[in-house]
Amino acid sequence: MNKRRSVEEIVAEINYDESKIPEYSIPPLLVKNDGSAVENSWDWMNFRRAEILNFYREEVFGDAPLLPEQMSREVLTVRHDALGGKAIRKEIRLTFTHQGHSRSWTMLLYIPVNASGKVPVVLGLNFKGNHASAGEDDVLITGLDLAGNPVSDERGCQSHRWPFEAIIDRGFAAATVCYHDIYPDFSGEDALRKSIYGLVYPQMSAADIHRKHSAIGAWAWGLSRMLDALGSEEHIDTDRAMVTGHSRLGKTALWAGAVDLRFKVVVSNDSGHGGAALFRRCIGENAEVLVTVFPHWFVSGFDKYAGKDADLPFDQHFLLSLIAPRTLCIGSATKDLWADPKGEFLAGVHASEVYWLFGVRGMPVSEHPAPDVNVTGEISYHLRTGEHEILLQDWEHYLDAAGKIFDRK
Ligand code: GCU
Numbered sequence: 001m002n003k004r005r006s007v008e009e010i011v012a013e014i015n016y017d018e019s020k021i022p023e024y025s026i027p028p029l030l031v032k033n034d035g036s037a038v039e040n041s042w043d044w045m046n047f048r049r050a051e052i053l054n055f056y057r058e059e060v061f062g063d064a065p066l067l068p069e070q071m072s073r074e075v076l077t078v079r080h081d082a083l084g085g086k087a088i089r090k091e092i093r094l095t096f097t098h099q100g101h102s103r104s105w106t107m108l109l110y111i112p113v114n115a116s117g118k119v120p121v122v123l124g125l126n127f128k129g130n131h132a133s134a135g136e137d138d139v140l141i142t143g144l145d146l147a148g149n150p151v152s153d154e155r156g157c158q159s160h161r162w163p164f165e166a167i168i169d170r171g172f173a174a175a176t177v178c179y180h181d182i183y184p185d186f187s188g189e190d191a192l193r194k195s196i197y198g199l200v201y202p203q204m205s206a207a208d209i210h211r212k213h214s215a216i217g218a219w220a221w222g223l224s225r226m227l228d229a230l231g232s233e234e235h236i237d238t239d240r241a242m243v244t245g246h247s248r249l250g251k252t253a254l255w256a257g258a259v260d261l262r263f264k265v266v267v268s269n270d271s272g273h274g275g276a277a278l279f280r281r282c283i284g285e286n287a288e289v290l291v292t293v294f295p296h297w298f299v300s301g302f303d304k305y306a307g308k309d310a311d312l313p314f315d316q317h318f319l320l321s322l323i324a325p326r327t328l329c330i331g332s333a334t335k336d337l338w339a340d341p342k343g344e345f346l347a348g349v350h351a352s353e354v355y356w357l358f359g360v361r362g363m364p365v366s367e368h369p370a371p372d373v374n375v376t377g378e379i380s381y382h383l384r385t386g387e388h389e390i391l392l393q394d395w396e397h398y399l400d401a402a403g404k405i406f407d408r409k
Contacts, residue, residue, distance in 0.1 A: 010288050016337050017283075022310050024280040026350050029321050030357075041325075041357040052318050053258065059314075060274075061255050062213040062299040064221045066200040068096040073229050076106065080113070082136065087113055087168045091130070091140050094177075094229050096199060103199045105181035106142045107226055108134060110164050111173045111235050120240030120406040122172050122399075123226050124267075125179040125219055125249050126162065128152035133176055135159040143178030146190050151180055161246065163392045170399050171408045173236050175226055179249060182222035183215040187296045196221065210300045216274075217299075219249070220256035227262055240264060240406040244398065246390040247339075248297065251275035258322035265327040265402040269390045272339030274298070276330050278316055278347050279309040284340040287312075316343075317350035320379075324351065325358035327405055329380040329398045334371050336388040342368050348379045355379065376401050 015021075030038040030048065038048045057063055074093045082089030087110040095104045108130040112119055126133040129143030132152040143151045152158075167174045179185060183195035189206040192198055196218050197209050223243055231238045242265035245253030250271025257266030268276045273285040274297065288306035291298065305312055320328060330348050332341030345368050352362025355378050364377035371385045372393075380401040384393055403409055 004292055005288070007289065007292055010286075010292060014286070014289075015283050018342075021281050021283055024310060026280075026317065027312070027314055029317065029350070029354055038357070044324075044354060044357050049322060052314075053322060055314060056255070056258065056319065056322075058299075058301075060214075060298055060302055061220070062217040064217060064259070065196050065213065068098040068196075068200055070097040071095070071225065071228070072097070073232060076140065082110060083165050083168060085113065086165065087111060089136070092229060094225060096196065096225075098199050099202065101199055101202070103181075103196060105177045105222070106130060106140055107175055107177050107229060108139060108142075109173065109175045109230075109233070110168055111233070112168045112171055115171075115173075115235045118235055118237035120172050120242065120402065120408060121175060121230055121236050121238065122167055122242045122244060122402070123175040123223060123230070124244040124253065125182070125223065126158065126176045127179065127249070128154075128158050129178045130176060131155050132158045133162040134164065143180045144184075145180065146184055146186055146194065151178070160392075161390050163395050166392060166395060167399065170403065172242075172399065172402070172406075173230075173233075175230060177222060177226055179219050179222070179252075183218035183296075185215060185248075185296075187294065191215075191296065207300070210296070212299060214298050215296045216248070216252050216255055219252040220259060223252070223256040224260045224262075227260070238262065242267060242398070242402045242406075244269065246270055247272065247388065248294070251297070254319055254323070257326070257328070258319060261326075263326070264405065265329065265398075266323050267329045267331070267398045268344070269331045269394055269398075270333055270336050270339050270388050271330075271344065272336070274316075275339075275344070276316055276320060276347050277340040277343035278350075279305075279312055280315055281340060281343045281346075282309050283343065284338045315347070315350075317347040320347050320351035321354040324354040324362070325360055325378060327378055327380070327401055329401050331381070331390075331394045331397065332383045333388055334383060334385050339388065341383055345369075345381055345383070348381055352379060374400070376404070
C-alpha cells in the first residue's frame with residue numbers, strides 16, 4: 001500500500017450494517033495450490049495444511065525467531081497457600097541468552113494444591129502484567145513499557161480476566177506472562193529492539209526483521225516457550241494444554257495453536273480481524289485499520305491487503321483450519337461489533353469442512369446462536385451478552401470444552 005490514510009479517515013468509513021456486506025464467495029480450503037482437491041485427512045495434514053501455514057508465515061504473522069543460544073528457568077518465589085490455600089503459586093523467570101545478551105520474562109503459575117498426579121494446564125499472555133492479572137497483592141510486578149515503567153501499577157486491575165480460583169477449582173493449572181516482556185506492544189524500532197527479535201538478530205535492520213517477523217509471531221512463540229518451561233513441572237501434563245487469549249491475544253492464541261500442535265485446545269476470545277473474523281464481510285474493523293494502527297502485529301508485506309478485504313485470496317477460516325481436528329473455542333460478545341461476532345462464527349463454520357475430513361463435525365450448528373447459548377463441539381462457540389471483554393462466563397464455556405477432552409468437570 002503506497003498512500004496511507006489517517007485512522008480517522010478509515011474509521012469514518014467503517015461499516016456496521018449487515019445489509020451493506022458485499023456479495024462474497026469463500027476461498028476454498030480443500031483445493032491445493034496446484035488446483036487438485038484435498039482427498040482426505042492425510043492429504044490435508046501433509047500438503048494443504050502446509051501450504052496454508054506457509055502462506056501465513058510469509059504473508060501474515062511471519063517466521064518464529066531464531067532459537068536463542070540458551071534458555072534457562074529459575075524459580076523466583078513459591079507459595080503453598082495461594083488462593084486461600086487452594087493453590088501452589090510459583091513465579092518462574094525464563095531467561096533467553098544470545099551472544100552475551102539476554103531477555104527475561106516472569107511466568108506466574110498456579111497449580112491446584114490437591115493435584116494427585118498431573119493436571120492439565122491453561123496458558124495465555126496478559127496485557128498489563130502478572131500483578132495486574134492476579135488478585136493477590138504480593139505478585140511480582142511484570143510488564144514494562146518502553147521507558148521501563150510498569151504498564152500498569154494498579155494491582156489486580158485485570159483480575160476479572162483471570163479467574164484463577166475458578167480454573168483451579170476445575171482441576172486445571174494456569175500460567176501467564178505479560179506480552180510486553182516478549183515484544184513490547186508498540187510500533188517502531190525501539191520496541192522491536194527490546195523484543196526477542198532484537199536479541200537474536202542484533203545486526204539485522206529493523207526493516208529486514210519486520211519483513212519476516214511480527215509481534216504476534218513473537219507472542220505466539222512465547223506461548224510455546226512457556227509450554228516448554230511447564231514441561232519441567234512435576235504436576236503439569238503438557239499433553240493437556242489449552243492456549244487462550246483475548247482480542248489481540250486471541251489472534252495470538254490462534255497463531256500459537258496453528259504453529260504448535262502441542263496445544264490441544266485453542267481459545268479465541270473476541271479475536272476479531274486478523275483473528276477469527278472473516279475479512280470479506282467488510283463489517284467492523286478491516287485490514288487497513290490493522291496495518292495503520294498496529295503495523296508491528298503483522299509482517300510488513302501484510303499491508304498490501306489493506307483496502308482489499310472483500311477479495312482477499314485467503315480468509316480467516318484458513319487460520320482456523322490449521323487447528324483441525326483439535327478443539328477450538330470461539331467466543332464473541334454482542335456489543336463487540338468492531339470484532340464482527342457473526343464473522344467469527346462463520347469462519348468457524350467454514351473451517352468445519354476440514355474437521356469433516358477427520359470424521360468429526362467441527363462447529364455443531366450453522367446458524368449464529370442466540371446470545372448466551374453455548375454450542376459445544378470440536379469447534380465451540382458462544383456469543384456472550386455484553387462488551388469486548390473476557391469474563392468468567394467465557395472461561396466457563398472454554399473450561400467445559402477443554403474438560404471434555406482433558407477429563408475434568
Ligand atoms: C483494537 C484492535 C483489535 C484488537 C483490540 C484489542 O481494538 O483494533 O484488532 O483485537 O484492539 O486487542 O484489544
